[in-house]
Amino acid sequence: MSRRSLLTGPAGPAGPAAVAAPGRPDRAARYRPRLAALAAGAVPVFAFPAPGLATLAWVALVPGLLLMQRAPGMREAAVRGWWFGAGFILTGMYWLVPSVGPALPLLAVLFGALQAGVGAAVWGLLHPPPTTRRALLAPVVVAAVWLTTEYARSWHALGGPWALIGATQWQHPTVLALASIGGIWLVSAAVVAVNTAVLVVLTAAERRPRTVAALVVAGLLAAGPLLFALQPAPEPAGAGGTGAGGAGGAITLALVQPGIVDEPQARFEAGVRATETLGGRLVDLVVWGESSTTADLDRDPAALDRLRGLAATTGARVLAGEDARKADGRISKDAVLISPDGIVDRYRKIRLVPFGEYVPLRPVLGWVAGVSRAAGENRAPGSAFHLLPAVDRAGGALPVGALICFESAFPDLSRTAARAGARVLVYQSSTSTFQRTWAPEQHVSLAAIRAAETGRPAVQTSLTGVSAAFDAQGRELARLGTDGTGTLVVRLPLTAPSALTWYDRVGDVVPPAALLVTAGAAVGALRGRGTGRSAQGRPASAADGQPSEPAR
Numbered sequence: 001m002s003r004r005s006l007l008t009g010p011a012g013p014a015g016p017a018a019v020a021a022p023g024r025p026d027r028a029a030r031y032r033p034r035l036a037a038l039a040a041g042a043v044p045v046f047a048f049p050a051p052g053l054a055t056l057a058w059v060a061l062v063p064g065l066l067l068m069q070r071a072p073g074m075r076e077a078a079v080r081g082w083w084f085g086a087g088f089i090l091t092g093m094y095w096l097v098p099s100v101g102p103a104l105p106l107l108a109v110l111f112g113a114l115q116a117g118v119g120a121a122v123w124g125l126l127h128p129p130p131t132t133r134r135a136l137l138a139p140v141v142v143a144a145v146w147l148t149t150e151y152a153r154s155w156h157a158l159g160g161p162w163a164l165i166g167a168t169q170w171q172h173p174t175v176l177a178l179a180s181i182g183g184i185w186l187v188s189a190a191v192v193a194v195n196t197a198v199l200v201v202l203t204a205a206e207r208r209p210r211t212v213a214a215l216v217v218a219g220l221l222a223a224g225p226l227l228f229a230l231q232p233a234p235e236p237a238g239a240g241g242t243g244a245g246g247a248g249g250a251i252t253l254a255l256v257q258p259g260i261v262d263e264p265q266a267r268f269e270a271g272v273r274a275t276e277t278l279g280g281r282l283v284d285l286v287v288w289g290e291s292s293t294t295a296d297l298d299r300d301p302a303a304l305d306r307l308r309g310l311a312a313t314t315g316a317r318v319l320a321g322e323d324a325r326k327a328d329g330r331i332s333k334d335a336v337l338i339s340p341d342g343i344v345d346r347y348r349k350i351r352l353v354p355f356g357e358y359v360p361l362r363p364v365l366g367w368v369a370g371v372s373r374a375a376g377e378n379r380a381p382g383s384a385f386h387l388l389p390a391v392d393r394a395g396g397a398l399p400v401g402a403l404i405c406f407e408s409a410f411p412d413l414s415r416t417a418a419r420a421g422a423r424v425l426v427y428q429s430s431t432s433t434f435q436r437t438w439a440p441e442q443h444v445s446l447a448a449i450r451a452a453e454t455g456r457p458a459v460q461t462s463l464t465g466v467s468a469a470f471d472a473q474g475r476e477l478a479r480l481g482t483d484g485t486g487t488l489v490v491r492l493p494l495t496a497p498s499a500l501t502w503y504d505r506v507g508d509v510v511p512p513a514a515l516l517v518t519a520g521a522a523v524g525a526l527r528g529r530g531t532g533r534s535a536q537g538r539p540a541s542a543a544d545g546q547p548s549e550p551a552r
Helices: 003-007 024-039 043-047 054-058 061-069 074-092 094-100 103-114 116-127 132-153 165-169 179-203 207-230 264-276 301-314 362-371 405-409 411-420 439-454 502-506 510-537
Strands: 251-259 285-287 318-324 332-337 342-348 388-389 396-402 424-429 458-462 465-472 474-480 486-493
Touching: 003 342, 024 061, 024 074, 043 054, 043 165, 043 264, 054 165, 061 074, 061 116, 061 179, 061 465, 074 094, 074 116, 094 103, 094 458, 103 116, 103 132, 103 251, 116 179, 132 207, 132 458, 132 510, 165 179, 165 342, 165 439, 179 207, 179 439, 179 502, 179 510, 251 264, 251 424, 251 458, 251 465, 264 301, 264 465, 264 486, 285 405, 285 411, 301 318, 301 332, 301 342, 318 388, 318 396, 318 424, 318 474, 332 396, 342 396, 388 474, 396 405, 396 411, 405 424, 405 439, 411 424, 411 439, 411 502, 439 458, 439 502, 465 486, 474 486, 486 510
Parallel strands: 251 285, 285 318, 396 424, 424 458
Antiparallel strands: 251 486, 318 332, 332 342, 388 396, 458 465, 465 474
């Protein structure tokens, strides 16, 4: 059987939808490992919420990496990487079906293709037998290639950063300490590097590469806890005085969760009743969820008066979520800060949810709205981010980084808020479309990661749950699950206004570094293949089962 018939069908390189070469035995031999790779792509998803098997993340990639490593050639390894990526997206984002319908398999094929580079890197560096040199290079290169794929699909036009492998560690602040240095990207890199090194430990024939790989695993697993131990812990609630005016201090927030109430006015009234239950409790800010009112508060004095009254009776400003058609005829989602005197300021959501709030390339993909719950019309995005000027009960400044729902997925937005002087990050959310799926738990986990990245306490208020609060190291302080309603009152310790993490200061330096490593590895592989052709007088064949020059 020729190399071409093994790796390609009549239409070219094989992928998840490729046509197999004629012959039932050949087709079965080709597709069994690819189907296994597709299934292997589902394994790491169980490390994410809601299954929450976070420890699994450190070895969950190994089955897929092993299938790539044992491929007969680099091209087949890349194809298995593609199938692995498709399985990961299909499983990790299954809850998108109501929003995107039959487009989900297409997205899985598209994003899965990005993982082809991971397969090529694994095969090129670790095709048996792995040497000591490659045992050192592989964790760096494979992690860089993986991170490059995560960074590529994190581009807003492609959907945004969701299901990044580092997010599996959201309940482990000792690991999230890495995020305070290099953002979620550094956590992802560590997880992938450990998986790669574990593969070497399991497959290397000689003791030396196994020992080197084991040391890499130990070092990476210790890095996060060591950084965490060196970081100053947030002050306990109540220490250093109260209010937001001091260097530390603490504030009290009330998160309002009305529950599943479909009719807009009834939902608004449920939010009012839940806020009224605060009674004489002393709070500094009342936070409602996304789309908690469908009234344009600039043009609906009755709805605004109700919110002004709540601000007066609670003694705290109210941050409402407005999802309304504005005077220009377009719908937008705004976070509106309200005092007893009226609207203080508003922030309009700038990162919209693909298909949920707008349909990309609507003239081409508009049909999706007819077979799913995709947006019937595009929402109007805001133009820029800015802080909202809240105050605490004593009148001290409490600048709030208010972001809306999907925007919690973007590290750059929370970093912008921290650098602008936000004392607390507030995310307004509504995941009612995805109740009884893994989506609400996946979503709330992002607030913990943003807190650890920026060194700022963070809260998420959701109409239907999960609402939760996290301290500046990402530790969960309180939560109200998807089966809860009412108000969640939480005391948040604050960090100094001028406190900045390394990630706040330097930003996203890890992804560009990963891109450079990936490009360097690709150039090295191409040069190695060219050297092989010159030495042999014929094109080097990946089907020969020999690694290219840089892999020796």
